[in-house]
Amino acid sequence: MSRHSNPETNRWEEIQVTRLLFGLTEEEKTEYDSIASRIPVEELEQLDQVVASLDVIWADMQTEPLPEHLRHAIRIRASQELAAKPVVSLAKPSTYAMATLRGNRYLPWFVSALCLMFAVFAWLDNRPIEKVRPDVAQLQAELLTANQGLVQAKWSPGPTPSEGATGDIVWSASQQQGFMRFRGLPVNTPSQEQYQLWIFARNQSDTTPIDGGVFDITSTEEVVIPINAKLYVQDAYMFAVTIEKPGGVVVSSRERLPLLAKVE
16 A cells, blocks of 8 residues: 555555644544554554654653644645655664664654754743842842842931831842841832932042942842942942932932941
8 A cells, every 4th residue: 555645555655644743633533543443554564664663753842832823834835845756855764773673664654844943842842941030039049148248337327317217238249249138218209309328448438439239129028139339449448328319419418318237
């Protein structure tokens, strides 16, 4: 029986591709069993060898279900490939697969199906990886654990205090990074005003402390804010938080200075 002259054999091959790529519906399973029962044993064994080789390869590739739009597109592509002339393989199957298929008249069918699988695998492998941003509190904990040139200080009321505001600040001289922790600091409206950190260091005049970045408070519960120092900080000895216009200022008037933290 020739596979090119037998629609049932062709349909059985299509169902096998569907099974490998997507899985079968109950209706397709029934059709699969029905067709398999009518294919000569010798030919069925040859087809099963091909499918077994494909199954091994596909099992290594499959990572998660495909989106519905891709499933539909590949179903159409599968029908087109199986009806087309033999194509040249773009990838070399395993040694086991080649030994099984060498001299087999179903090799063109295998190549077509394999090309489909590698197309799907390429899609899975080339999807953009979502970058997970580390939690700020986690980064703070890691900085504390490193403890390299680390300075710590607790927030205390400034000249214009915010009642009930507490917290602390940590700064690593070696890594030039740090974090502020607040609890009870009033929530600000960014379009009207923002908080700004100032870092007093040995390499900078007291009149122009280093800008540590502007930030917003969105909750009176505990929040952790990363420090964004604009200049290199050498031997920080004090930190201050002021309230400024949106975007911050270059030099603060210090008219609204709710918090100070002195390094002991």
